[in-house]
Amino acid sequence: MKYTFLYLDPGSGSYLLQVIIATALGGLMFFKNFWIKVKSIFIKQKPQEELKEDERQEQEQL
Amino acid sequence: MASDIARHPSSFKDSNGFIFKHNEKYYRCIHASYLEHYQSLMQSGLYDRLTTGSWLIPHEEIKDDPELSYAGDLIILPQQVPVITYPYEWSFAMWQDAALLTLNIAKASIEKGMMLKDATPFNIQFVEGKPVFIDTLSFEKYNEQKPWIAYRQFCECFLAPLLLQHYCHVETAKIFASYPGGIPLEILKSLLPGKAKWNLHTYLHVYLQAAMKAGKRKDHAKDANRFSKAKMFLLLNGLISYVEKLKPRKNKTTWDDYYAATILSTQYLQEKTRLVQAFLATISFTTMVDLGANDGHFSMLYKNTGKQVIAVDGDANCINELYLQIRQQKISNILPIINTLHAPSPAIGWNNEERTSFHDRVRGEVILALALVHHLAIACNIPLEFIVNWLSAMGKYLLVEFVPKTDEKVKLLLQNREDIFMAYTFEGFEQAFSKKFRIMLQEKITGTDRVLYLMQIK
Incomplete structure (x- = not known):
């Protein structure tokens, strides 16, 4: 094995990789959010409405 | 500054300052070259944010001490860390918490316009049951266009040991002692099972990074200016969720469920517990080292008492379980560490002075050596005389259990080997220990042939 990296700064060489990783994770996040939106079209929003109702009741109690 | 002040042997990598010892306290000298970043740390609100949450060790600036003044430099006195531990002595959950602390500090720093420039576990110590970042000079002003240096x-320093524990074996994190600067990804890759590369994060952070050898690329400056704050948060948040999901690989270790599975369990443990408490009630002490602590049963008897307890065991699973209990119950006075007692942590690093040995760091007024001596004497062939000398260097009082050859556990140790341990008798044991210790109390543990002794150093 060649320890070529011993002569380099610990951060160098990982710069491009960080760009790749951040872009890949950004892409995943985009598709995840997109999927959540698509799902929300087909799934009724009843649970959220119920939650809002509960929150309002709590505020009234306060 | 007084001329006799010398930097600590481990404090030489950072050109912006160093640690030194003065009047039994550790101080940090900050050179003028770092003051701009230091002021930013203090004035941006980052220092307050990090110390309020006990993420960063707090410090005070020393300005009026003539012995500690030096042109242009600033001296700070950090809160002192009672016992130093090294990463190769941590269990999985300790590694994981230390890694998450590092990432969360990096995120908190960005929010205040700064960034963490180092990510080594040697910058973390366990204080009052929690990981704390101890390097005040690891922060620099943040440049949004630059990736994380x-x-x-x-x-190499956090992911590699965690992945070894996740994919291979919990005991493999010990190899970090051989690579204190980080386990090279080439080596990590060769140790991981083939299935590891099918995890997207493992593939990106390990396999792809190892493939992109640093030496082959020369246009780092171009890459360095293609980053953004949003990308940095994606990278850090991605690492956080990745590290959080890692789990220690389930390996059955020698001492798993020792008390739960042992036939001696209930009555023996109750009786021994009663005796330990009764014996220790006769002496006054504030620090204790529990050697061969197993799951920390005896250390836990002193939880939240104001006594500082170090629980040492060679079994990674036992120490991990103990740390999880400490974390869950917010116990501040017990420090769990992994150490194989017949081959404890050596002094490593530059000139063998950078990281000190277990022997040089671990001390206590009371030393607990319960059901330990027979393992050292019979399983490891260590002469009683050696064991006595070793224990006598560690503390003032010794609570030690003698397990004779008539005991089932010793019979097990001897079943497949010749009994060469002629001196391993009650008389031989007392004779050996009497050379360094005075026996204060002794009592047989009911229902067994074992005897518990409380001794004081002569």
């Missing part, structure tokens, strides 16, 4: 270091 410490990313590769984080991967």
Whole structure:
């Protein structure tokens, strides 16, 4: 094995990789959010409405 | 500054300052070259944010001490860390908490316009049951266009040991002692099972990074200016969720469920517990080292008492379980560490002075050596005389259990070997220990042939 990296700064060489990783994770996040939106079209929003109702009741109690 | 002040042997990598010892306290000298970043740390609100949450060790600035003044430099006195532990003595959950602390500090720093420039676990110590970042000089002003300078270091110093424990065996993190600067990804890759590369994060952070050898690329400056704050948060948040999901690989270790599975369990443990408490009630002490602590049963008897307890065991699973209990119950006075007592942590690093040995760091007024001596004497062939000398250097009082050859556990140790331990008798034991210790109390543990002794150093 060649320890070529011993002569380099610990951060160098990982710069491009960080760009790749951040872009890949950004892409995943985009598709995840997109999927959540698509799902929300087909799934009724009843649970959220119920939650809002509960929150309002709590505020009234306060 | 007084001329007799010398930097600590481990404090030489950072050109912006160093640690030194003065009047039994550790101080940090900050050179003028770092003051701009230091002021930013203090004035941006980052220091307050990090110390309020006990993420960063708090410090005070020393300005009026003539012995500690030096032109242009600033001296700070950090809160002192009672016992130093090294990463190769941590269990999985300790590694994981230390890694998450590092990432969360990096995120908190960005929010205040700064960034963490180092990601080594040697910058973390366990204080009052929690990991704390101890290097006040690891922060620099944040440049949004630059990626994380410490990313590769984080991967080699935190991810690599965690992945070894996740994919291979919990005991493999010990190899970090051989690579204190980080386990090279080439080596990590060769140790991981083939299935590891099918995890997207493992593939990106380990396999792809190892493939992109640093030496082959020369246009780092171009890459360095293609980053953004949003990308940095994606990278850090991605690492956080990745590290959080890692789990220690389930390996059955020798001492798992020792008390639960042992036939001696209930009555023996109750009786021994009663005796330990009764014996220790006769002496006054504030520090204790529990050697061969197993799951920390005896250390836990002193939880939240104001006594500082170090629980040492060679079994990674036992120490991990103990740390999880400490974390869950917010116990501040017990420090769990992994150490194989017949081959404890050596002094490593530059000139063998950078990281000190177990022997040089671990001390206590009371030393607990319960059901330990027979393992050292019979399983490891260590002469009683050696064991006595070793224990006598560690503390003032010794609570030690003698397990004779008539005991089932010793019979097990001897079943497949010749009994060469002629001196391993009650008389031989008392004779050996009497050379360094005075026996204060002794009592047989009911229902067994074992005897518990409380001794004081002569």
